[in-house]
Every structure is written in structure tokens, then in C-alpha cells.
Amino acid sequence: MQLLPNSITLLLKYLLLLAVVLTLGACSNTRYLQKDQTLYTSSKVAVTGEILNSEKQDLRSSLSSKSLMTQQPNKKLLNSRIKVWLYNQKYNEEKSNWFWNIFLSKRNLEEAVVYDSTKSKESVDRMTSYLRNQGFFYATVGYTAKTKRRKTSVTYNVNTGRNFVIDKITYDIPDTAILNVVKNNEKLSLIKKGVAFKSATLSGERERLTRVIKDAGYYKFTRDAIEYSVDTLNKALFRNSLNPFEGFVNIFNENKGREKLTMDVEVRIKNPEDSTSNWQLYHISKIYAYPDFSLNGNPNDSSLKQDARKYITIRFHQEMLKPKILSKSILLRPGETYSLQQYNNTVNKLYDIGIWQFVTLQYKERKDTANALDAYLFLTPRRKQELGLSFEVSNSSDYLLGSGITLNYRHINLNNTAAQFGMALNTGIELIRPQSSGWELQSKQFGGEVSLTWPRFALPFNIRQSSRSNVKTRLTLGANYLSRIDKFDITSINMSYGYDWNESLYKRWIVRPFTLNYVGVILNQEFRDSVVNTNPYLKRSFEPALIGGESVSYIYSNQDLLHQRHYSYFRINMEESGLWLNGINSLLNTISGNKTNLETLTKVNISNFVKIEADYRHFWKVGLHSGLATRVYAGLGIPYSYSQVLPYVRQFTSGGPNSIRAWRLRTLGPGSFKDSSATAQAFPDQTGDMKLEGNVEYRFDLLRMFGGSVNLKGATFLDMGNIWMIKKDPSRPGSEFQFNQLYHDLAMGTGAGLRLDFSFFLIRLDWGIPLKVPYFTGNKNGWYVSEWDLKDAHWRRNNIIWNIAIGYPF
Numbered sequence: 001m002q003l004l005p006n007s008i009t010l011l012l013k014y015l016l017l018l019a020v021v022l023t024l025g026a027c028s029n030t031r032y033l034q035k036d037q038t039l040y041t042s043s044k045v046a047v048t049g050e051i052l053n054s055e056k057q058d059l060r061s062s063l064s065s066k067s068l069m070t071q072q073p074n075k076k077l078l079n080s081r082i083k084v085w086l087y088n089q090k091y092n093e094e095k096s097n098w099f100w101n102i103f104l105s106k107r108n109l110e111e112a113v114v115y116d117s118t119k120s121k122e123s124v125d126r127m128t129s130y131l132r133n134q135g136f137f138y139a140t141v142g143y144t145a146k147t148k149r150r151k152t153s154v155t156y157n158v159n160t161g162r163n164f165v166i167d168k169i170t171y172d173i174p175d176t177a178i179l180n181v182v183k184n185n186e187k188l189s190l191i192k193k194g195v196a197f198k199s200a201t202l203s204g205e206r207e208r209l210t211r212v213i214k215d216a217g218y219y220k221f222t223r224d225a226i227e228y229s230v231d232t233l234n235k236a237l238f239r240n241s242l243n244p245f246e247g248f249v250n251i252f253n254e255n256k257g258r259e260k261l262t263m264d265v266e267v268r269i270k271n272p273e274d275s276t277s278n279w280q281l282y283h284i285s286k287i288y289a290y291p292d293f294s295l296n297g298n299p300n301d302s303s304l305k306q307d308a309r310k311y312i313t314i315r316f317h318q319e320m321l322k323p324k325i326l327s328k329s330i331l332l333r334p335g336e337t338y339s340l341q342q343y344n345n346t347v348n349k350l351y352d353i354g355i356w357q358f359v360t361l362q363y364k365e366r367k368d369t370a371n372a373l374d375a376y377l378f379l380t381p382r383r384k385q386e387l388g389l390s391f392e393v394s395n396s397s398d399y400l401l402g403s404g405i406t407l408n409y410r411h412i413n414l415n416n417t418a419a420q421f422g423m424a425l426n427t428g429i430e431l432i433r434p435q436s437s438g439w440e441l442q443s444k445q446f447g448g449e450v451s452l453t454w455p456r457f458a459l460p461f462n463i464r465q466s467s468r469s470n471v472k473t474r475l476t477l478g479a480n481y482l483s484r485i486d487k488f489d490i491t492s493i494n495m496s497y498g499y500d501w502n503e504s505l506y507k508r509w510i511v512r513p514f515t516l517n518y519v520g521v522i523l524n525q526e527f528r529d530s531v532v533n534t535n536p537y538l539k540r541s542f543e544p545a546l547i548g549g550e551s552v553s554y555i556y557s558n559q560d561l562l563h564q565r566h567y568s569y570f571r572i573n574m575e576e577s578g579l580w581l582n583g584i585n586s587l588l589n590t591i592s593g594n595k596t597n598l599e600t601l602t603k604v605n606i607s608n609f610v611k612i613e614a615d616y617r618h619f620w621k622v623g624l625h626s627g628l629a630t631r632v633y634a635g636l637g638i639p640y641s642y643s644q645v646l647p648y649v650r651q652f653t654s655g656g657p658n659s660i661r662a663w664r665l666r667t668l669g670p671g672s673f674k675d676s677s678a679t680a681q682a683f684p685d686q687t688g689d690m691k692l693e694g695n696v697e698y699r700f701d702l703l704r705m706f707g708g709s710v711n712l713k714g715a716t717f718l719d720m721g722n723i724w725m726i727k728k729d730p731s732r733p734g735s736e737f738q739f740n741q742l743y744h745d746l747a748m749g750t751g752a753g754l755r756l757d758f759s760f761f762l763i764r765l766d767w768g769i770p771l772k773v774p775y776f777t778g779n780k781n782g783w784y785v786s787e788w789d790l791k792d793a794h795w796r797r798n799n800i801i802w803n804i805a806i807g808y809p810f
Contacts (some may be wrong), residue, residue, distance in 0.1 A: 023722035029074075030150045031113055040073045041081075042153040044447075049139070049160030059083050059134075060417075063158065068126045071119035074110050082703075083110035090563040113154040120145065127158065135164040135197035150354045164192070164197040167262035172229075173269045173279040175532075181216045182209060182269070191265055202228055202265075202323075209269075213214045217337035219282035219363065219373060220272070277788040282338040287312040289330060291320040293378040295358070296759040305602035321383055321416050322356065328755070329353055329455075332375050350379065352470040355454050356422065357382045369764065386410045392428075392806065401439075404428030419455040428547055439487075446491075447480030453602045457499060472500040487527045488542065491520040492649065498551075505560075510553040515575075517547040518604065520648055535731055545607045545647040546598075549577035559619075569617040576640060578608030608641040611650055617810055626700035635691040639728065651687035652723045654747075657808070659693065662720040662749020662768035664801055669723040671745045672734035672782075674775035690737055693748075694719030695810060699755075711757040717766070720748040722774060748772035756809075766803045 030039050033604070045063045047056040064070055076079045087109040089095040095104070124141045138161035145154050170190050173179040190205040208225040216596040245436045270279060271278055288297060295639040312327055319328075331346045344359060350359045358380040366372040367390040376481035380660050388408040406426040414421055427446035431439050438732050451474060458473040480492045484622050498512030552574050558661050581598065585606060599605055604730060613635040637646045645651075656665030670688035697717040707714050724737035734745075753766035769788070776782040789795040 011677055022580045029081050029088065030087060031152065033114065038147050038150050038152040040071060040154075041151045042073050043069060044153070044155045045069075045158060046155055047158045047160065049136075050162050050312075050595075050802050051156075051160055059158070059160070063130070063156065064126050064540075068130055068155070069123045070124070070126065070515035071116055073111065074113050075217075081112075082751040083108055084112050087111055094430075115145070115147075115154075118609075123156065124167060127156065131160065133199040135199075136160045136162075137160065151793065162261050164263050164290070165260045165729045166191060166193060166195050166197055166265055168264040169193065169268045170264070171269075171638040172266055175269070177281075178218070178269055178279055180212060181213055184266075184799055185212045191267070197265075203628065207268075207534055209267075211340055213279075214338075215340040217281040217283070217339065218279045219338045225270045225272070227268045227270070230521070231270060243806060272374050280371050282373050283368055284332055284334055284336050284338060285329065285369060285374050286334060286378070287332050287375045289314050289326060289377045289379065291326060291356075291379045292316050292318050292381055295380055297378070299376065299378070319416055320379070320413070321353075321418060330377065330507060331625045338373055346377075349623065350377070353418045355381060355418055375695070384411060384413050386412070401433075402428065402430045404754065405441075418455045420449040420451075421455070424449050442685070443482065443484045445480065445482040447478065449476060449478030451476040457501075470502045474498060474500065477712070486524050487531075488524060488731065489522040490648075491518075493518045506556055506558045508555040508557075508593050510551075510555070511552075512551045515547075515549055515551055517545075517649075518602075519547065519647060520604075533733065540645045541648040541651065544604045545603060546581065546604045546648075547577045547650070548581040549575065549579055549648055551575040562619065566618065566620045568619075570615070571613070572614045575611045576609075577792045578606050578643070581606045582608070582641070596626040605643075607639075607650075608649045609637055609639045609646050609650065611635070611637040611646070615706075622698075626698065628809065629695075629697045629699060629808075631693075631695045633691065633693040633721070636726075637689050639689075646689060648687070652689070652691035652692065653687055654693070654721060654723045657764070657766065660721055660747055660810075661717070661751055661766050662719065662747050662770040663747065663800055668747055669745075669774070670729075670732060670735035671724050671741070672774040673732040673785065675732075688723030688735070689726045690724045691721065693719070697809070702754075703757075711759075713757055715753045715755065715766070716751070717753070717768075718750050718771075719768070720746055720772075723745050745774045747770065747774050764803075764805045764808065767805070768801045768807075769799060 015612055033039060040664045043064070045060045047059050047063075049056075051059070063069065069581070074084050086104060090104045090109060120143050124143055127141045128139065131141070140159045140161070141156060143154055143156045145152055155472070169189075171179060171182060188208070190201050190208060194665070195201070206223055207415040209226055212219065213221045234586055242352070257547075264337060288299075290297070290304075291314065293299075304315040304317060305317070309323055309327055311332075312330055314323055315328065318325075329349055331342055331349055336342070345360050350356060356379045358378075360378040362376045364376065366374055386409070390406045390408070392402075392404045392406075404426060409422045409423045413419070413578060425446075425448045428442045432442045432443045447539060453475075454473040455471065456473065457471050475497050477495050482490045494517040495515070496512050497514040498510065500508070500510050502508050521544050532542055554572050556568070585598045588601075599760050605709075613633070615631070615633050617629070617631045619630075622628055635651070635652055637650060639646055653666045654660055655663035655668040659665075659743040660668060664684060666686055667684045669686050673686075675684075675686065676702045686727040695717065697715055699713060699715045701712050702712045704710070724745070725732070725735045726737060728736045737745075749768045750771055751766055751768035753764060755765075770784050773782045773784045776784050776787070778784075778787060788799075
């Protein structure tokens with residue numbers, strides 16, 4: 001705790017005090033109820049019936065929604081109704097001072113919910129209607145209410161009975177062209193034989209068919225033309241969205257004795273109501289683009305210049321983009337059939353270029369040509385140049401206070417070609433405060449990077465790309481200088497050239513066929529003699545290096561509106577160094593007659609290695625205000641040829657705010673090795689060739705603060721993992737990876753944390769405590785819980801680790 005600034009320590013004390021007060025005081029929420037009133041404390045849905053357990057869980061969740069369960073109990077936090085208690089403090093106790101005003105914002109207050117039996121009866125009716133919409137025509141719903149000590153809990157008892165299963169699907173579509181479109185896409189239909197009937201499935205199929213038919217060129221087709229009939233009734237039963245089967249339940253009574261209750265579904269698509277003819281195909285006639293259109297602009301402005309190209313007509317005041325590039329970026333072409341998918345692809349492609357703030361595509365029917373559409377693209381530009389300044393304050397286990405400043409500049413449309421130029425300059429320091437003196441500078445760093453990005457493959461030959469690919473070609477050049485006072489200076493110069501593109505909506509590739517990184521190291525003489533020279537591995541790691549090669553990254557992420565309850569992120573990266581540098585080295589050797597080569601010219605050795613990293617994360621939403629985040633990470637670096645170790649900047653480390661939080665940064669591992677020397681206390685720097693790590697974190701909202709502008713969140717977590725050497729290191733016994741020692745070498749830590757979420761950034765405070773310590777010899781596998789001594793201040797100082805960071809750990 002002594003590592004934290006006084007202001008943070010004071011804030012933590014206030015938060016702890018508030019948690020204690022809220023927990024003790026939240027039990028008095030019935031005090032202000034009237035004599036005949038009871039507090040509605042909980043609700044539960046008990047589901048029985050001939051369905052799977054997973055289906056029961058989904059059904060419980062649906063029936064508990066606010067639209068069906070019309071009266072909801074007050075929410076609980078920390079096993080008490082804190083928001084009700086806060087409401088009473090403000091409006092009944094009339095608390096009002098600077099401390100209470102922090103927490104008594106409207107978002108943190110809830111008036112006590114008084115139980116109302118009429119709303120329970122209304123909920124039963126709504127649940128019954130909902131179940132019939134899902135095909136449970138014989139479902140029954142009831143409820144029981146229990147009251148004790150002026151608190152009422154309600155249980156809704158639901159028996160689903162048996163669900164109807166779809167048996168046969170037929171089509172009644174008089175327009176043969178529409179029928180062919182539907183049949184050609186039937187494999188993707190949501191209505192399938194043997195699938196349980198649900199009204200949501202038919203609604204989803206209606207939306208799918210609408211998209212498919214419009215995408216085939218039927219511009220005026222509407223979803224209202226699609227109707228459904230069941231069995232042999234030939235009735236459109238879904239016009240009443242609240243209860244489409246009301247009045248038809250008795251029709252299915254004959255199915256009661258069957259093993260499976262089945263129904264036949266007929267899909268009907270009517271011809272246009274205002275015409276006796278069939279639906280008409282539409283084609284694109286002309287395309288007009290307005291690349292500098294203002295939000296209140298007039299497309300018929302007589303001052304607009306006009307440039308008629310092969311495919312498009314450009315109307316503009318000032319040229320925003322070269323006409324050739326603009327024409328290629330617009331995926332529409334005259335004479336093509338109207339397509340809803342092409343509409344979406346065109347809008348997304350223009351947004352991806354990055355120079356427009358708003359993209360609007362409108363179609364208008366031509367009056368002089370039947371079934372023809374003119375396309376109008378209204379493009380509102382962004383600012384061409386952006387300048388930004390950011391300031392960061394941080395704290396870590398090896399320094400008390402860190403600060404950094406970054407200056408960013410970006411030009412998003414060089415020479416009207418959509419090429420982007422970026423530049424970033426940064427500097428920072430780390431300060432420590434030994435007990436015997438005041439503030440001292442521990443390290444300083446400054447650096448910069450320039451980049452150039454083109455919205456296409458910059459290649460000497462053409463390559464076909466998907467309309468969704470969003471291709472970027474990037475060239476970057478950067479330099480960085482890091483000085484660790486009285487220890488070392490590291491200078492790094494890097495350059496890379498490569499491509500980014502989206503293979504699909506969820507898949508992305510980053511390919512760098514050329515990367516070059518020079519790492520120069522100057523060691524303080526005392527640090528060299530006392531630390532580096534005593535460790536052969538560390539000595540080789542601190543040697544200057546020339547890292548040159550290529551890298552490939554594949555990223556999958558499905559975080560979107562279709563995956564709100566849970567989503568995944570996966571990234572795998574492979575980097576190789578030395579292959580083409582060794583080729584240049586050999587070529588120079590041959591040309592010079594073995595007199596000189598790249599290494600002798602630069603006086604730096606070429607690093608030869610292959611490094612692979614894989615990172616998988618999965619996130620679940622649990623309720624409205626909590627979630628579960630998980631991560632599994634694996635990394636391996638293998639030096640080859642005459643390289644004995646990975647370069648220092650490519651080695652793996654463990655511990656710290658974004659790793660295993662029960663250990664300080666760079667203090668864990670490798671393997672079961674523990675460096676307890678005085679040097680390690682002053683300079684913790686354990687690295688390895690291999691890393692395995694897993695994390696589980698439960699995140700939840702606590703309170704809104706400062707009038708609702710800041711969200712205070714909590715978390716509990718479990719971290720496990722370690723780093724290892726792939727070869728035996730005599731100076732670090734137990735550091736090499738052995739599969740039969742994997743369980744023994746795994747470190748485990750747990751803890752809790754607080755987050756202050758300011759929307760645009762998040763401050764995170766975590767404390768971790770070790771559960772399993774690889775180097776602990778008290779028992780066979782290193783379980784450390786028996787050694788916990790939370791009453792001992794010295795033990796807490798050495799074993800409870802505080803981490804302050806910006807953003808989530810993963």
C-alpha cells in the first residue's frame with residue numbers, strides 16, 4: 001500500500017468505508033413503506049416440460065424480461081438493495097453534503113418496488129401468449145407469492161407441454177421468377193423440417209427472404225408481401241404480432257395423442273397489391289457522386305462543376321479525390337441489376353477510405369425509362385488534417401510514478417489520393433522515491449514514428465480483391481531511445497512495409513513481407529560487471545542485434561450486433577528474422593571475396609529466430625450489468641543458426657498489471673526458478689523463450705459517480721501461467737520447460753479490482769495474491785494458501801501486489 005500516492009490511498013479508504021456502510025444499512029429498506037405494503041424482493045421462473053435443459057434456461061431468460069414480467073424487483077448489489085437504501089438517504093433521510101452528492105446521482109437511486117398482485121396476473125397472461133407464439137400451445141402458467149417480514153417473493157410456475165415441430169414446407173408463389181430466387185437460396189432457409197416451431201424463426205425467415213429478393217434486383221419488393229399459413233388452413237396467421245394464433249388453438253387438439261406434434265408451413269409471396277403484373281426487376285442507369293457535399297448542401301446547386309467519367313458523373317465544388325480513384329472506389333456500375341448487397345458494399349467501401357465523415361447512397365426512379373434507377377452518392381468530407389496531444393500518468397511495481405506525453409499529427413488525404421501520412425512523437429519518465437531520499441529519476445525515453453498508408457495494394461501488378469477487403473498498404477519508420485539510469489541505454493530503429501486487409505466481416509490479415517529493426521545497447525560499467533556478466537543468458541540478451549525478416553498475423557473477431565451476448569477474439573502471429581538478411585550477408589561475402597559482409601559493416605550480429613504467438617479471448621455478457629472475460633495465451637520463440645538466444649526485445653516476460661497480477665512485473669519465472677539475489681531486488685528482469693498464460697475475470701458495475709459521468713466497476717479474477725526456457729540454463733536451475741513438470745511450474749494468483757470508467761478511458765486498480773507458487777517448497781505442487789498471513793503487515797507488503805494501469809488487461 002505504501003507504493004500508492006496518498007490521494008489514491010484516501011480514495012480507497014472512502015470506498016471501503018462506503019461499502020461497509022451500505023452493506024450494514026441496506027437492510028432497512030422496508031422502514032418507509034405504508035402499513036399494508038410489502039417490498040417486492042425477488043422473482044423466479046420455474047420451467048418444466050418436455051424440452052432440453054438448455055432450452056429451459058433460454059426460456060427462463062426470455063420470460064424474465066421486462067416486457068413479459070411486468071413488475072421487476074429492485075436490483076441487488078453486494079447481496080443488498082443498495083440503490084433503494086441510497087434513495088431513502090436522499091429523499092427520506094435528506095442527506096446532502098459533498099460526500100453524499102458523489103454517490104446520490106439519479107442513476108444510483110431506485111425507489112422501493114411495492115408488490116402488486118394485479119401485475120403478477122398480467123405477467124401470467126403475457127407469458128402464456130408468448131409461449132403460444134413459440135409453439136407451446138398447451139403451456140400452462142401460474143404463480144405463487146410468499147410474504148415474510150414485509151418482503152414478498154414470487155415464483156412463476158411454467159409447464160411448456162410439448163412443442164410443435166415443423167414437418168413440411170411448401171411455397172405458394174405465383175411469380176415464377178421470385179419462386180426461382182427463393183428456391184435457389186432455400187439451403188439458407190431458417191425454416192427446416194424437424195425444427196421446433198417459433199414465431200421468431202418465421203419472422204427471421206421473412207427478413208431473410210426480403211433481403212434475398214431485393215438483392216436479386218426487385219427494388220420495390222416489401223416484407224408485407226410474405227405471409228405464412230400452417231397445416232391445411234391456408235390462412236395468414238401472423239398479422240397479429242402479439243398473439244397470431246389466438247382463436248386457433250383448438251385446431252391442434254387432434255395432435256395431442258401423437259408422439260410428436262407436427263405442423264406444415266406454407267410460405268406465400270403475393271404479387272404487388274397495386275398491380276396485376278409480377279414484381280419488376282430494376283437496373284442502375286446513371287451514377288452521380290458528390291465528393292464534397294455539405295450536410296445542408298443542394299444537389300441541384302448551379303455552381304457545382306461536373307466531370308462525366310466512364311462510369312460515374314462527379315459533381316463538386318473542389319476536388320476531394322482523384323476521379324480515377326473515386327470511380328474505382330464506387331462499386332456500382334451502369335446497367336447492373338439493383339442489389340441490396342452491392343448497396344451495402346459500396347457504402348462500406350467509401351467509409352473505409354477514411355476521408356468522408358458521412359456517406360449517403362440514394363436511389364431515384366427515372367421518369368423517362370421504365371424500371372431504371374439513378375444512384376446518388378452524397379459524401380461529406382472530414383477534416384484533412386488532425387493534431388492531437390495525449391498525457392498519461394501510470395504506476396507500476398518497479399516505479400512509483402510514470403508520466404508520458406504523445407503528440408500526434410495526421411493528414412488523411414495527401415494530394416487527393418486518400419493516402420494518409422501520420423507522425424507521432426512521444427516522451428516519458430519513471431520516478432521512484434526511496435525511503436532515504438526524495439524523488440529520483442529511474443528511466444527516461446523518447447521516440448517517434450512516421451507512417452504512410454495507401455488504400456490499396458501497392459504492388460507492381462494488379463490483384464483482385466473482395467469488395468469488403470478494405471486493403472491498406474503501410475510503410476512505417478520509427479526510432480526510440482530508452483535510458484535506465486545507471487544501468488543501460490537502448491536505441492532502437494525500426495522500419496516495416498506491408499499490407500492489411502479484411503478477408504471477410506470477421507477475418508483480418510496483417511502481412512509484413514519486410515521488417516527491419518536495429519537494437520543498439522550501451523551498458524553502464526558497474527551494471528555490466530555486477531549483473532550482466534554474471535549471467536551468460538542475460539549477457540547474450542543485451543548484445544546489439546539486427547532483426548530483419550517478415551511477419552504474418554491473422555485476426556478473427558465477431559464482436560458486433562449479432563453477438564451481443566458473447567463474442568470471441570483470436571489472433572495468431574508468426575515472425576521470422578534472419579532469412580533474407582543472411583542472404584544479403586552471403587551475397588556481400590561473395591562479392592568481396594569473404595573480406596566483408598553485413599555484420600562486419602554494421603558491427604552488429606544478425607538475429608536468427610522464429611517466434612509464434614496465439615491469443616484467444618472469449619467474452620460473455622451476464623445479465624445487464626456484468627460479464628465474464630477469459631483469455632488463453634501461448635508464445636514460443638526459437639533461435640536458430642548461430643543465434644543462441646532471442647533478442648532482448650523479443651523475449652517473453654510474466655507478471656505485472658497485464659499478466660499474472662499476483663507477481664510484480666518481470667519477477668515470475670522462468671519455470672520454478674526464483675532469483676532472490678540483491679541484484680534481482682534492484683533489477684527484476686526475468687525473461688524466457690516460452691510463455692503460457694490463462695486468465696478469467698468477472699466484471700460488474702457498482703455505482704455511478706459524479707452525477708453519472710463516471711461508472712465505478714468491480715472485478716474478481718484468476719490468473720495462471722509462467723515463462724520457460726526451451727534449453728537448460730545452468731545459471732537458473734528449474735527454468736527449462738518439461739511437460740511432466742507443467743502443473744508444478746504453473747503459477748496461480750487471484751484478487752479483486754476497481755475500475756473508474758470515464759467512457760473515453762478507464763483507470764484500473766487491481767490487487768493480487770498468490771495461490772500457487774512454483775518455487776515454494778512447502779508442499780509438492782507449490783500451493784501457497786496455507787502460508788497466507790493477512791494479519792502480518794510485512795507478509796502483506798511482500799505478497800499482496802497492487803497494480804495501477806490504464807484500460808482493461810485484455
